[in-house]
Amino acid sequence: MEAGGVEADVVEADVAVVGAGQAGLSAAYFLRRAGLRAGTDFVVLDHAPRPGGAWQFRWPSLTYGKAHGVHALPGMELEGGDPDLPSSQVVGAYFGRYEEAFDLRVLRPVDVAAVREGDAGRLRVETDRGTWSVRALLNATGTWDRPFLPYYPGQEGFLGRQLHTAGYRSAAEFAGLHVVVVGGGTSAVQLLMELNEPGGAARTTWVTRRPPVFRDTPFDEEWGRSVVARVDDRVRQGLPPQSVVSVTGLAATGAVRDARARGVLRREPMFDRITPHGVAWPDGRALDADVILWATGFRAALDHLAPLRLREAGGGVRLDGTRVVRDPRVHLLGYGPSASTIGANRAGRTAVREIRALLATGGPAPRPGPPAARPKAPLPPAPLPVAAG
Numbered sequence: 001m002e003a004g005g006v007e008a009d010v011v012e013a014d015v016a017v018v019g020a021g022q023a024g025l026s027a028a029y030f031l032r033r034a035g036l037r038a039g040t041d042f043v044v045l046d047h048a049p050r051p052g053g054a055w056q057f058r059w060p061s062l063t064y065g066k067a068h069g070v071h072a073l074p075g076m077e078l079e080g081g082d083p084d085l086p087s088s089q090v091v092g093a094y095f096g097r098y099e100e101a102f103d104l105r106v107l108r109p110v111d112v113a114a115v116r117e118g119d120a121g122r123l124r125v126e127t128d129r130g131t132w133s134v135r136a137l138l139n140a141t142g143t144w145d146r147p148f149l150p151y152y153p154g155q156e157g158f159l160g161r162q163l164h165t166a167g168y169r170s171a172a173e174f175a176g177l178h179v180v181v182v183g184g185g186t187s188a189v190q191l192l193m194e195l196n197e198p199g200g201a202a203r204t205t206w207v208t209r210r211p212p213v214f215r216d217t218p219f220d221e222e223w224g225r226s227v228v229a230r231v232d233d234r235v236r237q238g239l240p241p242q243s244v245v246s247v248t249g250l251a252a253t254g255a256v257r258d259a260r261a262r263g264v265l266r267r268e269p270m271f272d273r274i275t276p277h278g279v280a281w282p283d284g285r286a287l288d289a290d291v292i293l294w295a296t297g298f299r300a301a302l303d304h305l306a307p308l309r310l311r312e313a314g315g316g317v318r319l320d321g322t323r324v325v326r327d328p329r330v331h332l333l334g335y336g337p338s339a340s341t342i343g344a345n346r347a348g349r350t351a352v353r354e355i356r357a358l359l360a361t362g363g364p365a366p367r368p369g370p371p372a373a374r375p376k377a378p379l380p381p382a383p384l385p386v387a388a389g
């Protein structure tokens with residue numbers, strides 16, 4: 001299938017990687033290392049317009065220097081990233097170089113609309129640019145496409161502006177305004193600090209459901225392992241993954257300590273309703289506000305997998321490592337315990353090891369059905385990776 005053409009026929013490949021963020025590119029790298037050819041043996045499908053995964057959409061004021069702990073992709077260091085440039089630019093350019101260096105042949109923009117049971121034990125990957133029939137699926141679609149907005153009574157009647165962090169661009173947009181920031185995560189803390197810089201909001205109010213816990217001790221490796229183990233435990237039970245901050249607490253960096261000392265991070269309990277002009281609490285207190293900024297996080301973008309019925313009664317997808325327990329042809333990367341740049345790298349490696357074993361054994365027993373359509377000639381075979389991993 002031509003990257004630019006609309007193709008009605010079904011194209012066969014061994015593996016489809018959906019999403020070309022940290023997790024998808026890591027998986028593609030390990031697939032190549034395992035000897036699979038990009039564009040023929042496996043395809044990487046991504047609906048974003050450019051390289052960079054979700055990083056390309058992050059607000060411009062989230063500079064590379066402010067993003068904490070962005071781990072390089074496997075096999076190629078992220079060197080010389082200017083800490084004053086937006087992360088979107090630094091990481092986007094790096095991902096672009098990476099895709100080229102390893103000739104990963106990401107097809108974009110290709111939107112995967114649905115993955116469903118195909119013929120002969122294969123999976124059918126339906127997109128706006130044609131259909132693929134594959135033996136295994138590495139899903140790495142992240143969370144950016146599913147911002148989470150809770151509902152509060154009166155929300156629809158608010159006369160000010162409401163936005164989610166996904167739509168935030170810069171503090172200057174809020175100059176002179178009173179902004180209520182909702183949410184107890186790292187994004188809320190970073191945006192509160194930014195909104196309180198000169199030229200930002202006239203006033204901010206921070207509301208969270210639970211009192212925030214600031215962690216002064218360093219996030220060392222042992223602590224990191226215990227956090228991942230706790231998130232992993234929930235995912236193994238088929239429960240929705242917890243937010244990382246609910247497990248780690250908030251990092252009390254120098255800037256955060258300073259902001260706390262200045263009263264910028266004084267927290268109020270959650271309001272219980274929204275009025276036309278602001279927010280109100282159960283004790284009758286009310287505040288006028290111009291803006292409600294929902295820093296309420298994201299959910300895993302898995303809607304396209306709905307036909308496979310992977311969810312458990314607990315609401316999550318039960319995983320063993322990265323493998324979906326209900327369907328061993330499917331792996332979720334960047335989900336739950338692997339939802340960090342370092343976790344995504346590891347998930348790519350683990351999943352590819354298992355997928356190789358699955359492909360070597362011929363995969364799950366074929367189900368009776370008509371033979372799959374003959375494959376069209378796809379992209380030419382890719383040369384071996386040019387950089388060592």
Ligand SMILES: Cc1cc2nc3c(=O)[nH]c(=O)nc-3n(C[C@H](O)[C@H](O)[C@H](O)COP(=O)(O)OP(=O)(O)OC[C@H]3O[C@@H](n4cnc5c(N)ncnc54)[C@H](O)[C@@H]3O)c2cc1C
Pocket residue numbers: 018019020021022023024045046047048052053054055058067068069070071110111112113140141142143144145187301304333334335339340341342344
């Ligand atoms: C504001 C913010 C800051 C963060 N900062 C850090 C940090 O400093 N360090 C850190 O380790 N982690 C950080 N994280 C977590 C971070 O998101 C992950 O670590 C990592 O970047 C996620 O990579 P990913 O590959 O799982 O997902 P993404 O980068 O989201 O990539 C998913 C890709 O899948 C594509 N996609 C989605 N659905 C479809 C579909 N149906 N069809 C085709 N393509 C699809 C998307 O377009 C995207 O390109 C941050 C998260 C946020 C929200």
